[in-house]
Every structure is written in C-alpha cells, then in structure tokens.
Amino acid sequence: MEPTAPAPAPSPAAQPSNDDPDPTAALTRRGFLRVAGIAGITGVAATVAACTAAAAPQWSFGPVPTPGAATTPPSTAPSVAPSAAASVAPSAPASVAPSASPASNLPPGWTEHDIAARNVIRRYVGSLAPAFKDIFGDAAFTKIADMLGAADNYPELQQPPAFIQVPQLVLNDALKPLQPETDGEWTVFRISIDEIEQQIDELKPTVAALGYNGQTPGPTIRVREGAKVRAIFTNNLKETTGVHFHGVEFDDFFMDGVPFVTQKPFAPGESFTYEFTANRPGSMMYHSHHNATDQVGRGLLGAFIVDPKSPTEVDTYDREYVWISNDVLGGFTINGHGFPAVLPILAAVGEKVRVRYMNEGIMYHPFHSHGYRQQIVARDGYALGSNAYGADTVTVGPGERWDVNITAERPGLWAYHCHILPHVEGPDGMFGMVNVFIVVPTKQDVDTILAALTAAS
Numbered sequence: 001m002e003p004t005a006p007a008p009a010p011s012p013a014a015q016p017s018n019d020d021p022d023p024t025a026a027l028t029r030r031g032f033l034r035v036a037g038i039a040g041i042t043g044v045a046a047t048v049a050a051c052t053a054a055a056a057p058q059w060s061f062g063p064v065p066t067p068g069a070a071t072t073p074p075s076t077a078p079s080v081a082p083s084a085a086a087s088v089a090p091s092a093p094a095s096v097a098p099s100a101s102p103a104s105n106l107p108p109g110w111t112e113h114d115i116a117a118r119n120v121i122r123r124y125v126g127s128l129a130p131a132f133k134d135i136f137g138d139a140a141f142t143k144i145a146d147m148l149g150a151a152d153n154y155p156e157l158q159q160p161p162a163f164i165q166v167p168q169l170v171l172n173d174a175l176k177p178l179q180p181e182t183d184g185e186w187t188v189f190r191i192s193i194d195e196i197e198q199q200i201d202e203l204k205p206t207v208a209a210l211g212y213n214g215q216t217p218g219p220t221i222r223v224r225e226g227a228k229v230r231a232i233f234t235n236n237l238k239e240t241t242g243v244h245f246h247g248v249e250f251d252d253f254f255m256d257g258v259p260f261v262t263q264k265p266f267a268p269g270e271s272f273t274y275e276f277t278a279n280r281p282g283s284m285m286y287h288s289h290h291n292a293t294d295q296v297g298r299g300l301l302g303a304f305i306v307d308p309k310s311p312t313e314v315d316t317y318d319r320e321y322v323w324i325s326n327d328v329l330g331g332f333t334i335n336g337h338g339f340p341a342v343l344p345i346l347a348a349v350g351e352k353v354r355v356r357y358m359n360e361g362i363m364y365h366p367f368h369s370h371g372y373r374q375q376i377v378a379r380d381g382y383a384l385g386s387n388a389y390g391a392d393t394v395t396v397g398p399g400e401r402w403d404v405n406i407t408a409e410r411p412g413l414w415a416y417h418c419h420i421l422p423h424v425e426g427p428d429g430m431f432g433m434v435n436v437f438i439v440v441p442t443k444q445d446v447d448t449i450l451a452a453l454t455a456a457s
C-alpha cells in the first residue's frame with residue numbers, strides 16, 4: 001500500500017478545562033500535545049491492520065463467543081485495500097499479541113474466561129500501570145499489581161494502553177479543534193464527507209466506515225449561542241447524502257437537512273451549505289439524515305455544541321468529555337471505539353467534569369457510574385435548572401443528549417459503563433460500551449499520567 005497522509009486523529013472525547021475562554025484550550029493542553037506525539041507513532045497497528053484487514057470487513061464487535069479470539073492478533077487476516085483516509089502515520093510499534101497463560105497454568109478455580117478478562121484490562125492499563133504507584137500509593141498499587149498479575153511481567157506492561165494505540169486517537173478536539181473562518185457575521189465551518197477506515201479496537205482489523213473530515217465521530221462543531229453558522233459540506237463519497245443539525249430550531253426549514261423533505265440529497269463531488277442561527281445553547285449533534293441507518297451507523301455523526309451566552313454555575317466545569325454512543329454497524333462503541341480502546345475520563349479530586357452523552361445509535365443505553373453521582377443538568381440541550389437531579393444510571397435513548405456534571409471526590413479507577421450487559425461483557429471479558437473514570441488525587445497526577453503515556457511511546 002502507499003503510505004497515506006496522516007489521518008486526522010479524531011473524536012470529541014477531549015477533556016478541556018473551561019477555565020479558559022477557549023473551551024477547547026485545555027488546562028492539560030500541554031499534556032495532550034505530548035500525547036499527540038504518541039498518536040503519531042503508535043499508528044502502526046492501524047497501518048498494519050489497514051494493510052491486512054479482513055477480506056470481508058465486518059462491523060460486528062459484540063459478545064460473540066470466540067474463546068481464544070482475544071489472544072489472536074489481527075495480522076493473520078487476509079488483506080483488503082485501505083481507503084485513502086484510512087490509516088495514520090506509518091510508524092510505530094505494532095500491537096503485541098496479548099498475554100495469555102497456558103491452560104495448565106490457570107490459577108486455582110480460574111477458567112480461560114478469567115485469563116481473557118484480565119487480558120482486556122492488561123491491554124487497557126498497558127504501560128500506565130507503574131505510574132499508579134506514585135499516584136495511588138503503595139498499598140493501592142500492590143493490589144492493582146496483584147490483580148493484573150504484574151509479577152508475570154506480561155507484555156502489555158511494555159505497551160501503550162489500548163486507547164492510545166488506536167490510530168484515531170480520541171483527542172483531536174483538544175489537539176486541533178475545528179477552527180472556523182469568519183465571513184462577515186458568519187462563522188464558517190468546512191467539512192468533508194469521506195470514506196475512512198476505522199479501528200474500533202487496537203487488535204481488530206480496520207473496518208470500512210464513513211467520517212466527517214476523515215474521522216468518526218466528526219470534529220466537534222462548537223459555537224457560542226447566537227452565532228450565525230455556515231457549514232459547508234463536501235461530499236467525497238460514492239453516494240448521496242444530507243446533513244441534519246439535530247436539536248437546532250431552524251428559522252428556515254430548508255436548512256433542516258432531510259433529503260426530499262427539505263432539500264435534494266447532494267451527490268458525490270457536490271457541496272451543500274447549511275446556514276442557520278445557533279439560537280439556543282446546549283448539546284446537539286450533526287449527522288447524516290439520508291440512508292441514515294447505514295450512513296450514521298457507519299460513522300456520519302458528530303457533536304454540535306452551542307455554549308450559552310450567559311453561563312450559569314452548572315455550566316462551569318474543569319473538564320469535559322463528549323460521549324457519543326453508537327450501536328449499529330460498528331458494534332457497541334463510545335466515540336467510535338470499543339473498550340479497552342476507549343479513552344478514559346480523567347480528573348483530579350475536586351474537579352467537576354461535564355459529560356455530554358449523545359446517542360447516535362438505535363438502542364437505549366443506561367450509562368452507570370460506579371461510585372459517583374451524575375448530576376443531570378440538561379436534557380437534549382434544555383437546561384433543567386432547579387429540576388436538576390442526581391442518578392447513577394442515566395438512560396440515553398436514540399437521538400437524545402443528556403448533560404451530567406460529576407464532581408470527582410474519591411480517587412480510584414471507577415468503572416463507568418452501559419448496563420445492558422451484552423453491550424459490555426462477553427466470554428472474552430469486557431468490550432464495547434465500557435469506560436473508566438480515573439480520579440487521581442491532584443491535577444499534577446493528571447499530568448503524571450499523561451507523561452507516563454508519553455513515555456509509553
């Protein structure tokens with residue numbers, strides 16, 4: 001294959017601070033930039049996978065009982081031509097085959113399931129494990145090391161965490177927020193619609209997908225309430241499409257993006273310009289509204305966030321995590337990836353994190369936070385105000401957006417996952433819609449983790 005241009009790393013799981021007037025300029029920006037270096041050099045797995053992907057790419061990434069599958073690297077799969085926007089920088093350490101213990105070596109009472117389940121977490125933590133010693137203290141570290149079987153010196157200890165190995169690293173919004181142009185009173189965004197290859201998990205072959213600006217989810221489009229938005233989409237697909245800004249109250253219904261209801265679909269090679277006023281704040285989305293089961297399922301989706309003109313206390317937070325779920329052709333994913341390739345939510349004790357759930361799939365997902373209250377502050381972008389309430393399980397239906405604030409109070413590694421169990425766990429351990437809320441004692445520890453990730457490269 002020809003080396004491809006570096007694909008834009010993707011997705012809106014940024015964790016910026018909003019102390020800064022630029023909501024995407026994270027207080028950890030320096031750290032993220034360091035991590036960006038990792039993204040650049042860990043693309044090999046992607047490149048390898050793009051060159052060796054399965055002959056019949058399948059989007060399925062579910063609880064298929066495939067004993068032993070978790071221990072099979074993808075490099076044995078036959079090959080398929082990668083698409084242009086496919087892989088990332090052609091350098092980097094390829095994934096290793098995950099560690100495995102021979103059956104004869106199983107600890108008492110264990111089955112192969114336990115080995116596979118542990119492997120998933122070994123891949124998730126990767127070479128980050130040693131950093132936990134200074135962060136969580138000796139006692140906690142000893143327990144973590146014992147759980148993971150660190151004494152085995154398993155190979156993942158030398159590998160970057162799975163979520164760092166996926167080429168479309170979920171930090172793009174922090175690294176390179178989509179910068180608009182200005183044209184008089186208009187805030188102008190230019191977005192291409194592309195065929196891409198998506199790697200849902202660092203050990204899986206890439207799958208044929210669709211993206212905006214070469215990534216799925218597409219780049220977050222972010223404006224201030226009242227902005228006049230001009231979004232120019234160029235169709236590089238081999239099929240027609242249309243783009244709907246979901247949640248916007250349009251003055252002109254011809255801007256609503258529904259082919260044959262409000263516009264003709266736009267064809268390959270054509271562009272279409274949407275113009276509207278962002279007349280209310282909140283968490284919204286943009287996505288295909290044409291052949292949508294297929295097109296959205298394959299990745300034509302992204303976050304559209306309108307920041308309030310007059311932020312209230314609930315709109316003040318230290319970090320932010322956009323959590324876009326999908327469950328159609330890509331299996332069960334958060335921001336286009338399945339666990340353990342899902343970027344964790346990271347915060348220091350005392351910090352407030354805004355999580356913006358956006359469900360682009362066709363199923364309901366009750367997202368359950370271990371150990372933490374989710375304060376629900378908005379539904380579908382509409383602020384709940386004094387009706388805000390707490391829960392530890394927030395069910396997000398198709399098309400819905402729920403904004404929650406979480407105050408990090410207790411350090412630890414806290415599971416945070418969809419509670420429809422077949423969406424998160426199977427015979428080979430956890431997969432799909434699983435996240436982890438990593439709460440560390442101090443902001444400095446956040447930087448320590450980021451430094452460890454950098455070193456992992």
Ligand SMILES: [Cu+2]
Nearest residue numbers: 365418420423
């Ligand atoms: Cu679910």
